[in-house]
Amino acid sequence: MKFLRYILFPIVPIYFLVTWTRNKLYDSNLKKSTSYSFPVICVGNLSVGGTGKSPMIEYLIRLLKDHYKLATLSRGYKRQTQGFQLANAQDSAKTLGDEPFQFYNKFGKDVLVAVDANRQAGIEQLRALSNKPDVILLDDAFQHRKVQAGFNILLTSYNQLYSKDLVLPTGDLREPKSGAKRAHVIIVTKCPDTLTELEKEQIKNSLQPLPNQLVFFSRINYSKVVYSAEKSMALKDLKAFTLVTGIAKPKPLLAFLKKSQLEFRHLKFEDHHIFTEKEIAQLATLDCILTTEKDYMRLKDQITLKDKLFYLPIEVSLDAPDLFNKAVLGFVNS
Helix, strand or coil: CHHHHHHCHHHHHHHHHHHHHHHHHHHCCCCCCECCCCCEEEEEECECCCCCHHHHHHHHHHHHCCCCCEEEEECCCCCCCCCCEECCCCCCHHHHCHHHHHHHHHHCCCEEEEECCCHHHHHHHHHCCCCCCCEEEEECCCCCCCECCCEEEEEEECCECHHHCCECCCCCECCCHHHHHHCCEEEEECCCCCCCHHHHHHHHHHHCCCCCCEEEEEEEEECCEEECCCCEEEHHHCCCEEEEECCCCCHHHHHHHHHCCCCEEEEECCCCCCCCHHHHHHHCCCCCEEEEHHHHHHHCCCHHHCCCEEEECEEEEECCHHHHHHHHHHHHCC
């Protein structure tokens, strides 16, 4: 795969020029972008997948849900439906996509969860509801320039900073790194517990944020408890399991499990993988399965797996949560 990416390097300048030109057309108002009189917060990245957008959306939900009527709006990647969909009790990962379905499972009583590939149309539909939201969180919409969010949160992974990456197809950037200028906040995600202040300064120097851009550092907090459809148990009591992942970058999870001295083997699938009947049958032969919460959304309705399928929740923590919360709440209340 890496060899193929190097072969495709001549395409990089073309991709760069196309995406750079598109951004310039929006920046100069030659292409129309809609802004809103109510708070719209976008969580996104410059690279393809794996920066921790879903945990960040969940952080914002916990921060805002008790004080505002809140909605999340996602694309609904790999769902089997089209257009606008407002989550309800009949929905599944097939109708919403795994990440929005995860939001609905955890926060559906407090938050409106919707999907629409056209974020502009999705916002209009949400605001047309009788119980319209006060605040809308856009999941993975940084490149959706038809919508101009009032507050952009840009994520970049500690192990793959956008400042050290190239655009597709040789690199992982969806657009040139100059697109980071649209962010109000930049968060370096998946940082190690040992991150020092000197390293933070070095990373900031690499990212070269604008004077008005706040930079934060976050890390993943893994639960000490795993959950199934019927029970929960301590992670340390999970013996000789198979880890099944369909996420972009499982390395941090692997490192955590190995550090916890757990005995397991790993079955890796592509991000948002749709499991076939044959694969489900193969998984059903295993004694115990641990997966991510996102993958669990796609596997939990498989009857043959219910008594052996567990998921490990995660949350994010920030190095300066009070300052970050103040920035978000300041925007929402402005």
